[in-house]
Amino acid sequence: MREQQTVTTGQPMQVICIHLDDASEGVLRRSMSGLKEFDLAATFHQYFGEKDATLVRFIRDHRPDVCVIDLDREREMSMETVEYFRRTTPASMAIFAVSSSVDSESIIAAMRCGCTEYLTKPLQEERVKDALVQLVKKRKQTETPAAQGKLIAFKGVKGGVGTTTLAIQLAHSLAKREHRTLLIDAHTDLGDATLHLGLEHHNYGFYELVHNLQRLDAELLQGFVLKHSSGLDLLPSPEMLGSSSRVTGDSVLLTLKALTRMYDYVFVDCMPGMGDLTLAVLEASDELNLVSSADLPSARNLARYSEYLTRLDYPSSKTRVLINRRSKNSSISVDQIEKVLGRKVSAVVPHCEGELTEAISTGIPIPVRSRSDLMQIISKLADSIDGGNEKKSSQPDSSVVPSKSRFGLLRITS
Structure with a gap:
């Protein structure tokens, strides 16, 4: 049997969609339906740099946790949008790319741009759900104390x-x-x-x-x-x-x-x-x-x-x-x-x-x-x-714990 896929955190993570076609958005909604950790906050049909600045204002005011963006409608502008998010939003924001291109060059380019997942069309409900569940698990790990190197x-x-x-x-x-x-x-x-x-x-x-x-x-x-x-x-x-x-x-x-x-x-x-x-x-x-x-x-x-x-x-x-x-x-x-x-x-x-x-x-x-x-x-x-450092376990600990900036060099809060 498939294991129960549920992980609980505090407030639901806010998800936005950019230029998803109806079929892809439908798969995303069904994938999220059994996961109370997510909430679909908004759907946009514009990239960064297009005339209407609604998207930019929303990102600035609401700081969503996940962005699911279709790269196919306009590849160059979609990449510019991802780069804009990476420049202006916290690194904790996840960016899921959606595309029909499956060649390695397209995937590597998207990852280098700042995408954290690459989902190929037609979207598969189980694949999308797995990506969301893994994101929640990593978010939960950030709340767990662990030894610091x-x-x-x-x-x-x-x-x-x-x-x-x-x-x-x-x-x-x-x-x-x-x-x-x-x-x-x-x-x-x-x-x-x-x-x-x-x-x-x-x-x-x-x-x-x-x-x-x-x-x-x-x-x-x-x-x-x-x-x-x-x-x-x-x-x-x-x-x-x-x-x-x-x-x-x-x-x-x-x-x-x-x-x-x-x-x-x-x-x-x-x-x-x-x-x-x-x-x-x-x-x-x-x-x-x-x-x-x-x-x-x-x-x-x-x-x-x-x-x-x-x-x-x-x-x-x-x-x-x-x-x-x-x-x-x-x-x-x-x-x-x-x-x-x-x-x-x-x-x-x-x-x-x-x-x-x-x-x-x-x-x-x-x-x-x-x-x-x-x-x-x-x-x-x-x-x-x-000096005085005890030998630690040989198994790496994969959890990540953000902390407050200690002296404000980067003016970062985490």
């Missing part, structure tokens, strides 16, 4: 200071300690984490996962991560230029919160600059490592980043300053850097060019048992992150 962000004050190297070596060290560890290469273009780890890139990565936030669970995640022999999981940066341009800080923040429910440690190698995506990472982080080298341009940028974080009210207790690639020939001393910052440097990582060059060229991280000066520092940093 730790998110550690790495932010280089300029290019070439070795941020990716430090993030990878630390993540690799924690994975070798048998903790569930994820590394996210959050560069919007041309990240190098796959090269450092000797992994073959596939079609999906971190920003593709963000586009699929509404469907994110432990099972879906396995189709996105790359597996390293150490046990480290990697979500790589996009393989193609410009593919992350439609991602919002809101959706990045919620994705990171979801991932910290599934791992003991999530390491993020941040993208350049301090735009909305970086601010989302900072909002989700338990610790921020500012990485600099001991030269004048880097030290100047380090001071600027430190000042900017102060203006944002980012807690100084969560920030560590790492001076990387320190050598006898460095143009600025650690004492001078500390004097400018008005705070102590957390760690000084020695310059080990030969060891790192070999590791990067072979795609094999430096062994954690190496007695090199570099790995001695990496081991101490790993101890400081891992």
Whole structure:
């Protein structure tokens, strides 16, 4: 027998339809008829950008939970509508695409645009009902407390200071300690984490996962991560230029919160600059490592980043300053850097060019048992992150729990 499909939450989720034909709308209504968790709030026969702005006003005033949109009537305008919703509505809003196109390119394009489900015509009542039930189950999971992992962000004050190297070596060290560890290469273009780890890139990565936030669970995640022999999981940066341009800080923040429910440690190698995506990472982080080298341009940028974080009210207790690639020939001393910052440097990582060059060229991280000066520092940093942390279950927890913004970087309430 088919199991009873009912899940209860608080208020019914509000559903709107856009340009559904009569047959498709009829299937949707019948699918919802046995689910008291949903209410059909409105039906529209216009896309975003068309003359009558009723749709835009309704979205702004009512913030529906689910939008079921037909892509076939006008493909370009329907995609613009989905993109508009992703820019202006909370990431928790689900968008169900309806179309007669079943080719992979059409489906991928819709998902990248922000659709969370793709339903093919003619609509099947059971398929629509299953999609709605899964949505309710995920919504219910957000109300269930669960253990929280730790998110550690790495932010280089300029290019070439070795941020990716430090993030990878630390993540690799924690994975070798048998903790569930994820590394996210959050560069919007041309990240190098796959090269450092000797992994073959596939079609999906971190920003593709963000586009699929509404469907994110432990099972879906396995189709996105790359597996390293150490046990480290990697979500790589996009393989193609410009593919992350439609991602919002809101959706990045919620994705990171979801991932910290599934791992003991999530390491993020941040993208350049301090735009909305970086601010989302900072909002989700338990610790921020500012990485600099001991030269004048880097030290100047380090001071600027430190000042900017102060203006944002980012807690100084969560920030560590790492001076990387320190050598006898460095143009600025650690004492001078500390004097400018008005705070102590957390760690000084020695310059080990030969060891790192070999590791990067072979795609094999430096062994954690190496007695090199570099790995001695990496081991101490790993101890400081891992101190007192109990070993957790090997099974990921797929629940997602939104929380209040801790210091308002993104002005997001969830």
